[in-house]
Amino acid sequence: MGSSTAVLRSALADASSVRLRHGAGSALVADAGASALLEVRDLTIEYVHEHRRVRAIHRVSFDVHRGDRFVLLGASGCGKSSLLKAVGGFLVPGEGSIRLAGRAIDGPGPDRMAVFQEFDQLPPWKTVLGNVEFPLLAARSCGRAEARARAGDALARVGLADFADHYPHTLSGGMKQRVAIARALVMQPEILLMDEPFASLDALTRRRMQEELLRLADEVGLTLLFVTHSIEEALVVGTRILVLSPHPGRVRAELNAHQFGLDGIGGEAFQAQAQRIHALLFGEGGA
Amino acid sequence: MNGTASAPVRPEWVRPVEQVPDAAVDESLPLARRLADAPGLRRATIVLVLAIGWEIVARIADNELLLPTFSATARAFATDVASGELPRKAAVSLSLLLEGYAFGIVAAFALTLAAIASRVGRDLLSTLTAMFNPLPAIALLPLALLWFGLGRASLLFVLVHAVLWPLALSTFAGFQGVPETLRMAGRNYGLRGLRYAALILVPAALPAILTGLRNGWAFAWRTLIAAELVFGASSGNGGLGWYIFQNRNELYTDRVFAGLATVIVIGLVVENVVFDTIERISVRRWGMQR
Numbered sequence: 001m002g003s004s005t006a007v008l009r010s011a012l013a014d015a016s017s018v019r020l021r022h023g024a025g026s027a028l029v030a031d032a033g034a035s036a037l038l039e040v041r042d043l044t045i046e047y048v049h050e051h052r053r054v055r056a057i058h059r060v061s062f063d064v065h066r067g068d069r070f071v072l073l074g075a076s077g078c079g080k081s082s083l084l085k086a087v088g089g090f091l092v093p094g095e096g097s098i099r100l101a102g103r104a105i106d107g108p109g110p111d112r113m114a115v116f117q118e119f120d121q122l123p124p125w126k127t128v129l130g131n132v133e134f135p136l137l138a139a140r141s142c143g144r145a146e147a148r149a150r151a152g153d154a155l156a157r158v159g160l161a162d163f164a165d166h167y168p169h170t171l172s173g174g175m176k177q178r179v180a181i182a183r184a185l186v187m188q189p190e191i192l193l194m195d196e197p198f199a200s201l202d203a204l205t206r207r208r209m210q211e212e213l214l215r216l217a218d219e220v221g222l223t224l225l226f227v228t229h230s231i232e233e234a235l236v237v238g239t240r241i242l243v244l245s246p247h248p249g250r251v252r253a254e255l256n257a258h259q260f261g262l263d264g265i266g267g268e269a270f271q272a273q274a275q276r277i278h279a280l281l282f283g284e285g286g287a
Numbered sequence: 288m289n290g291t292a293s294a295p296v297r298p299e300w301v302r303p304v305e306q307v308p309d310a311a312v313d314e315s316l317p318l319a320r321r322l323a324d325a326p327g328l329r330r331a332t333i334v335l336v337l338a339i340g341w342e343i344v345a346r347i348a349d350n351e352l353l354l355p356t357f358s359a360t361a362r363a364f365a366t367d368v369a370s371g372e373l374p375r376k377a378a379v380s381l382s383l384l385l386e387g388y389a390f391g392i393v394a395a396f397a398l399t400l401a402a403i404a405s406r407v408g409r410d411l412l413s414t415l416t417a418m419f420n421p422l423p424a425i426a427l428l429p430l431a432l433l434w435f436g437l438g439r440a441s442l443l444f445v446l447v448h449a450v451l452w453p454l455a456l457s458t459f460a461g462f463q464g465v466p467e468t469l470r471m472a473g474r475n476y477g478l479r480g481l482r483y484a485a486l487i488l489v490p491a492a493l494p495a496i497l498t499g500l501r502n503g504w505a506f507a508w509r510t511l512i513a514a515e516l517v518f519g520a521s522s523g524n525g526g527l528g529w530y531i532f533q534n535r536n537e538l539y540t541d542r543v544f545a546g547l548a549t550v551i552v553i554g555l556v557v558e559n560v561v562f563d564t565i566e567r568i569s570v571r572r573w574g575m576q577r
Binding site: 085089090107108109112113114116118120121124125134138139167168169170 | 466468469471472473475476477482486487490491493569572573574575
């Protein structure tokens with residue numbers, strides 16, 4: 001199936017990426033990327049740290065299509081956050097290209113709104129409503145009255161209409177993440193970037209947030225790029241999973257997860273796919 | 288197994304959630320407790336005790352020239368406030384101070400923005416602050432007199448020097464302390480350059496900036512009074528420092544104390560009313576400072 005060709009392709013990329021770029025592999029990639037919203041090609045990211053150059057990502061390629069909930073999954077050190085930050089425009093890649101809707105990415109922009117893990121992503125000097133309006137006003141994409149109305153809408157969507165006048169420090173962690181999601185939704189981004197958005201939440205809140213995210217994604221028709229280190233979360237949230245192996249981050253596999261939702265967690269197929277990913281991450285030949 | 292006690296298996300049970308009666312959970316504290324909790328009242332009590340102590344010591348010493356009583360000082364203060372002399376002098380000092388303060392703030396922000404924009408700017412800021420921050424502003428007064436002559440320009444020069452370095456230092460420290468996630472959120476909106484600084488960096492660094500403003504204010508106020516004392520003999524239309532100097536020359540010690548009290552009162556009002564209010568409606572309300 002599609003997933004097996006993806007595995008084959010990434011295995012090829014691991015073995016001889018040069019051949020992939022110049023040989024038959026490039027046709028394969030171009031074919032897959034015909035209608036892709038986000039195209040990442042041969043991305044290499046390096047950090048300079050205390051006079052040393054450290055490679056975080058090595059020649060990673062993938063495509064995200066409109067409506068995908070694309071998950072970057074891997075252990076810590078696999079560079080999944082770096083990958084997301086590069087797509088966000090916060091990091092400049094050493095090599096390779098990132099194209100969103102055909103345009104190369106240069107710098108951060110509100111067409112790729114991000115939700116981070118840390119709770120301090122919300123400016124504390126703005127109320128909940130002010131926080132959600134802020135990107136609209138900062139990007140000068142609409143007038144004050146319209147911004148207020150749209151922010152109110154987005155807040156209602158995440159169930160925080162009653163907290164519009166509260167300041168972020170009075171909210172719980174889950175509520176802060178909801179505000180961050182509302183703030184991202186209000187910009188109607190081409191793609192929503194989420195960097196382990198629920199990792200700092202307690203398990204019960206995390207489950208609720210996953211449910212709500214799936215509901216929102218259905219309602220609004222979101223395209224997601226979602227970073228996580230949890231296999232279960234990847235299967236629940238994602239429609240497609242890019243499995244990365246660490247030091248430096250390389251593609252190990254690209255798998256399907258569209259068939260799994262929150263209700264399928266205990267199911268046999270779910271467990272089998274989870275086992276498979278587990279083996280890819282920790283098993284033999286996993287680098 | 289052998290020896291370890293195994294807990295007995297107990298029956299499971301589920302019950303409906305108990306209704307909580309509308310008990311008095313929200314009662315106000317007794318009056319005495321609330322009074323004791325008011326910091327203003329506690330501090331006022333300390334001031335009152337000190338004033339009574341002063342009155343007693345002065346009466347024992349019984350030397351109006353060296354140590355006038357609290358009541359005599361209060362009388363002199365009231366008389367000169369009523370005659371408009373003290374308010375006039377204070378207004379002269381304050382207007383000069385505000386002008387120097389404003390120039391200092393503008394210069395500090397220009398320097399700090401240069402420092403976050405480029406490495407050369409950062410080196411400039413750290414070198415200049417390292418050189419000039421330890422230098423007492425008043426030590427520059429002779430040089431200022433030489434360059435700008437007697438008058439406002441010299442005073443403004445030393446005032447700017449007093450405000451600029453502490454404010455630039457804490458503002459820069461504040462900018463550097465802005466969390467990376469918040470920076471990324473701001474850049475995510477497409478903000479850059481001056482708008483990024485104004486909409487993200489400045490509010491995020493406001494606790495540090497307010498500390499710098501407080502310190503700058505205290506330095507400037509001290510510097511101004513000291514400079515006016517030096518100016519005293521030659522300046523016709525002086526401020527509070529001149530008032531103190533003049534009255535000492537004429538041995539009106541009670542009015543010297545009244546002048547000093549005015550310096551203290553203005554300092555306290557700005558500290559506790561102006562800056563505390565700004566903090567209360569900004570950084571404390573936002574949960575950025577306890």
